[in-house]
Amino acid sequence: xxxxxxxxxxxxxxxxxxxxxxxxxxxxxxxxxxxxxxxxxxxxxxxxxxxxxxxxxxxxxxxxxxxxxxxxxxxxxxxxxxxxxxxxxxxxxxxxxxxxxxxxxxxxxxxxxxxxxxxxxxxxxxxxxxxxxxxxxxxxxxxxxxxxxxxxxxxxxxxxxxxxxxxxxxxxxxxxxxxxxxxxxxxxxxxxxxxxxxxxxxxxxxxxxxxxxxxxxxxxxxxxxxxxxxxxxxxxxxxxxxxxxxxxxxxxxxxxxxxxxxxxxxxxxxxxxxxxxxxxxxxxxxxxxxxxxxxxxxxxxxxxxxxxxxxxxxxxxxxxxxxxxxxxxxxxxxxxxxxxxxxxxxxxxxxxxxxxxxxxxxxxx
Amino acid sequence: xxxxxxxxxxxxxxxxxxxxxxxxxxxxxxxxxxxxxxxxxxxxxxxxxxxxxxxxxxxxxxxxxxxxxxxxxxxxxxxxxxxxxxxxxxxxxxxxxxxxxxxxxxxxxxxxxxxxxxxxxxxxxxxxxxxxxxxxxxxxxxxxxxxxxxxxxxxxxxxxxxxxxxxxxxxxxx
Numbered sequence: 001x002x003x004x005x006x007x008x009x010x011x012x013x014x015x016x017x018x019x020x021x022x023x024x025x026x027x028x029x030x031x032x033x034x035x036x037x038x039x040x041x042x043x044x045x046x047x048x049x050x051x052x053x054x055x056x057x058x059x060x061x062x063x064x065x066x067x068x069x070x071x072x073x074x075x076x077x078x079x080x081x082x083x084x085x086x087x088x089x090x091x092x093x094x095x096x097x098x099x100x101x102x103x104x105x106x107x108x109x110x111x112x113x114x115x116x117x118x119x120x121x122x123x124x125x126x127x128x129x130x131x132x133x134x135x136x137x138x139x140x141x142x143x144x145x146x147x148x149x150x151x152x153x154x155x156x157x158x159x160x161x162x163x164x165x166x167x168x169x170x171x172x173x174x175x176x177x178x179x180x181x182x183x184x185x186x187x188x189x190x191x192x193x194x195x196x197x198x199x200x201x202x203x204x205x206x207x208x209x210x211x212x213x214x215x216x217x218x219x220x221x222x223x224x225x226x227x228x229x230x231x232x233x234x235x236x237x238x239x240x241x242x243x244x245x246x247x248x249x250x251x252x253x254x255x256x257x258x259x260x261x262x263x264x265x266x267x268x269x270x271x272x273x274x275x276x277x278x279x280x281x282x283x284x285x286x287x288x289x290x291x292x293x294x295x296x297x298x299x300x301x302x303x304x305x306x307x308x309x310x311x312x313x314x315x316x317x318x319x320x321x322x323x324x325x326x327x328x329x330x331x332x333x334x335x336x337x338x339x340x341x342x343x344x345x346x347x348x349x350x351x352x353x354x355x356x357x358x359x360x361x362x363x364x365x
Numbered sequence: 366x367x368x369x370x371x372x373x374x375x376x377x378x379x380x381x382x383x384x385x386x387x388x389x390x391x392x393x394x395x396x397x398x399x400x401x402x403x404x405x406x407x408x409x410x411x412x413x414x415x416x417x418x419x420x421x422x423x424x425x426x427x428x429x430x431x432x433x434x435x436x437x438x439x440x441x442x443x444x445x446x447x448x449x450x451x452x453x454x455x456x457x458x459x460x461x462x463x464x465x466x467x468x469x470x471x472x473x474x475x476x477x478x479x480x481x482x483x484x485x486x487x488x489x490x491x492x493x494x495x496x497x498x499x500x501x502x503x504x505x506x507x508x509x510x511x512x513x514x515x516x517x518x519x520x521x522x523x524x525x526x527x528x529x530x531x532x533x534x535x536x537x538x539x
Binding site (some may be wrong): 075132 | 394
């Protein structure tokens with residue numbers, strides 16, 4: 001076996017393990033946070049602070065009977081949960097967790113990128129794979145052979161297609177600003193501090209890190225709203241609005257297959273926050289304290305910084321869920337098509353003008 | 366060894382998907398077969414170092430076009446199986462005749478050009494071909510006029526679609 005293959009397989013297994021254990025933590029964290037915001041206690045029986053509650057739930061779901069509805073389309077019904085999980089694992093492969101480092105393997109010096117796959121079209125990969133996530137929802141809704149899942153599936157596909165457009169358009173100014181479509185390069189382009197040609201302004205902004213969120217705050221707002229809608233979270237969770245649709249597209253799923261949808265939903269949420277952190281909050285950039293901490297710990301600091309940024313965004317997701325009421329369906333469509341997409345187009349034109357002037361000077365000078 | 370594996374598996378999936386498209390009775394199964402074909406084709410593009418083309422293939426065809434197909438199929442209902450009666454007389458004969466001619470032309474081109482079944486080529490030579498920089502610099506210098514004309518064409522088509530769908534009568538009552 002070649003060394004590249006070994007490294008690739010190691011990365012794949014690490015990502016699998018990381019995402020699965022992380023989801024357990026994430027579900028517990030969300031339940032605890034929402035409970036706190038609603039003045040409840042939340043899960044507190046299994047393990048310390050109820051942290052093992054998700055494990056107990058998972059075991060319960062695994063042992064449950066799996067029901068195949070009579071009118072279900074068998075092949076598609078079984079395919080849908082798998083199609084939900086695969087894109088969510090694939091997206092994490094392009095998120096850079098830190099700078100590349102050298103190790104000695106089988107007597108050879110090997111440079112290991114701390115990213116699943118450092119491809120030069122990472123942004124497009126993210127958009128392409130996240131557009132595949134629609135299939136699982138649509139197929140699950142249709143193949144169940146039941147009314148509520150079908151309605152949930154149709155709603156979901158319309159919503160995801162609408163917000164995908166806004167999300168893609170919000171990323172274009174970021175790509176222009178960073179000058180690359182590779183995720184690792186986008187992170188690198190955000191290192192350093194802001195600067196300004198005006199001396200007084202320069203002394204104020206030179207403390208602020210050069211993250212994309214500061215010059216691209218409009219793009220960040222659009223991307224954040226669209227990403228909440230893309231992962232079907234409150235206040236855009238019309239896909240599974242309990243009061244109207246029972247459970248949405250996964251109403252007819254039970255046992256392990258339901259758990260797969262649940263898992264995919266939380267992994268998608270985590271991915272989306274990590275991607276937002278990478279695009280707008282500087283990804284793994286941050287002080288490594290290499291002069292204070294021992295080298296083995298400071299080597300892990302980039303991943304820690306990415307984790308801190310990701311979990312801060314996840315906290316905002318949960319906060320939004322506990323705060324805002326659900327949008328009506330026509331409001332959702334109006335927000336997507338009549339607000340977010342035009343604003344992102346205008347922002348794209350404005351940022352290209354600014355970049356053009358910075359690059360080539362004013363057209364009349 | 367790895368090269369053959371990376372080619373044979375996606376190629377087999379392309380053929381499998383194409384067969385599903387032709388032989389499955391249910392339109393949803395057909396469209397999922399097409400998704401399989403398009404995504405496996407994207408994997409083959411990646412192995413040929415054309416990552417940009419592969420991503421656009423996934424984004425546009427597998428992501429957007431097929432989702433809309435599936436959406437439309439679900440909306441108009443899939444309960445009726447597709448009818449297999451021939452509407453045009455002699456359809457089968459015509460199609461098979463055309464197919465034979467096509468195969469003849471392709472095999473003539475293959476034989477006359479001295480084509481070799483060579484799967485192995487050094488990836489260094491081709492390493493730049495699929496990069497977005499190269500595609501963009503060609504598209505926006507050499508092919509800028511066709512590019513702009515296509516964008517006008519698409520805007521015209523979009524405007525026409527909106528004009529057709531916009532019902533002035535029902536709009537007035539609101």
